Amino acid sequence: MNYNDNSKYGYIKLFRSFKSWEWFKEPLTAHLFIYCLLSANNKDKQYKGTLIKRGSFVTSYELLSTETGLSIQNIRTSLKRLKATNELTIKSSKKGTIISINNYDIYQSPTNTLTTNQQNTNKQSTTNKNCKNINDVVGGGNKAATPTTINDIDNPDFIKFWNSYGKKGFLNDTLDYWNTQNYDYETINNIINGAVSYTNKMENDIDHMVFPRTFLQNEMWKNYKSHDSSIEEALKTQKRQIEYLRSKGVEIP
Secondary structure (H helix, E strand, C coil): CCHHHHHHHCCCCCCHHHHHCCCCCCHHHHHHHHHHHHHCCCCCEEECCEEECCCEEEECHHHHHHHHCCCHHHHHHHHHHHHHCCCEEEEEECCEEEEEECCHHHHHCCCCHHHHHHHHHHHHHHHCCCCCCHHHHHHHHCCCCCCCCHHHCCCHHHHHHHHHCCCCCCHHHHHHHHHHHCCCHHHHHHHHHHHHHHHHHCCCCHHHCCCHHHHHHCCHHHHCCCHHHHHHHHHHHHHHHHHHHHHCCCCCC
16 A cells, blocks of 8 residues: 555545444454445446446455455355444345445545534634634534534433433434434334333343444334333233132232
8 A cells, every 4th residue: 555546546534433333343344344435436336337326336245255355254244244233235236246335425425514523623723722622612612513412412302212222322323313203202112112121131242232323223122022011011910810819719918
């Protein structure tokens, strides 16, 4: 790798929060995902008469193995993981396997908010070196428009979900998705109760929990019996047992 190659092929962005990603400690999966980021089209392109969209590329298991040094089995396992957590969409076609990176524009947009804020911060920091922090520099001390902590969020339902979920992830990204869904009251209760049940189930294996946005986006809360319904069912069972005992002449206080 040299300067001429860097100038020719460009670069990708990799946020520091990548270290908290659920597959970061799975080196083969992380390696393959970075390869996908490097290989994805940065703009729509034609490939043998087929339009391959920005954030996607055409490949094969054999080519992935050759270029990453991973075995075919490792490729299959890693792709399965990345698909399960909604990082990738994988489709087979006559042209080959088309891999698309979900949320590619969030990862690689040249005009994302983070980049813009950082540029503004750098410019104003040059003008005023005595600033104590970014909030003093950007907007004259006003709080940033995008929330950075749970305390900045004015959405009690989302806060309940976030606090009940045992594994934290990308707060802003999860909140953005939540705000697009228009959940009703019943669904919100089911989501929160499902989050509690899932967290309780995974309490000894938090590292393998999916991140909260994945939990929402894949509607995983539907797979976990709500805490409230579990209690209700237990009460119904207890009531049936009492009625049965009374029918047999047993005195129940």
